Amino acid sequence: MADPMKIRAQMKGDTADIRVLMSHAMETGQRKDNAGNTVPAHYIQSITVDVGGKRVLQGQTGPAISRNPVFGFKVKGAKAGDKVVINWVDNKGDKRTDEATIG
Amino acid sequence: MDAFRRTLLKGAGATGAIAAALAAGVLKPSQVLAAEINRAAFEAKDIAGALKGIGASGAAESKDVVIRAPDIAENGAVVPVDVASNIPNTISLAVLVDKNPFPLTSAFDFANGAVPEMALRVKMGQTSLVEVVAKTADGKFYIAKKEVKVTVGGCGG
Numbered sequence: 001m002a003d004p005m006k007i008r009a010q011m012k013g014d015t016a017d018i019r020v021l022m023s024h025a026m027e028t029g030q031r032k033d034n035a036g037n038t039v040p041a042h043y044i045q046s047i048t049v050d051v052g053g054k055r056v057l058q059g060q061t062g063p064a065i066s067r068n069p070v071f072g073f074k075v076k077g078a079k080a081g082d083k084v085v086i087n088w089v090d091n092k093g094d095k096r097t098d099e100a101t102i103g
Numbered sequence: 104m105d106a107f108r109r110t111l112l113k114g115a116g117a118t119g120a121i122a123a124a125l126a127a128g129v130l131k132p133s134q135v136l137a138a139e140i141n142r143a144a145f146e147a148k149d150i151a152g153a154l155k156g157i158g159a160s161g162a163a164e165s166k167d168v169v170i171r172a173p174d175i176a177e178n179g180a181v182v183p184v185d186v187a188s189n190i191p192n193t194i195s196l197a198v199l200v201d202k203n204p205f206p207l208t209s210a211f212d213f214a215n216g217a218v219p220e221m222a223l224r225v226k227m228g229q230t231s232l233v234e235v236v237a238k239t240a241d242g243k244f245y246i247a248k249k250e251v252k253v254t255v256g257g258c259g260g
Contacts, residue, residue: 064208072222
């Protein structure tokens with residue numbers, strides 16, 4: 001199981017400002033190790049974000065997202081105290097779900 | 104020539120579908136998310152193929168699709184890119200890097216009050232155009248492009 005995500009969610013006016021840092025190697029499958037063997041691709045493929053029980057964001061990502069991905073996004077109509085649930089799945093089937101509360 | 108290319112693209116799509124089926128077979132149904140991964144688009148090796156894969160061939164250029172990225176990125180492994188769409192009813196944004204081995208980096212769908220705006224960090228193999236495609240609820244596509252220079256080797260540009 002991968003390390004937990006760091007999620008920061010704050011209200012700015014009527015919009016929730018959410019940033020998430022995921023801990024993931026994001027191997028492209030292009031890189032070679034010291035012995036010259038190709039390092040197999042290992043990257044987050046799919047991301048979902050639910051705020052207050054509603055799906056607000058659904059993302060598909062490829063290996064060109066940087067190592068330890070950071071995503072920032074905004075949700076209108078959310079309110080302080082709403083629960084933010086973020087989930088990712090990678091191309092090997094590993095997954096991780098973390099949650100935070102909008103402050 | 105064109106017909107040949109299309110066959111190639113079709114071939115690539117079919118392989119992708121098999122891979123998708125295999126992956127789906129490994130996963131338990133509860134692990135599979137609502138959206139299918141668009142493998143044809145993610146595995147396209149050129150920008151035209153990637154745009155075709157997301158259905159955005161012939162997207163109109165628009166100034167209302169905003170890309171905020173550095174003019175010069177010293178580290179191609181981490182290029183911060185902020186994208187936003189000021190077009191009403193934008194439901195989806197895709198970020199592509201023209202000269203990457205696989206140009207499509209990511210695609211996001213927005214719903215239930217999510218603002219069509221994303222901050223993310225992408226990898227760039229070399230100096231290239233960053234292209235952002237916005238899709239509206241009525242199925243129209245709009246595109247914006249910005250060049251980002253990548254200085255590899257720490258010369259500091």
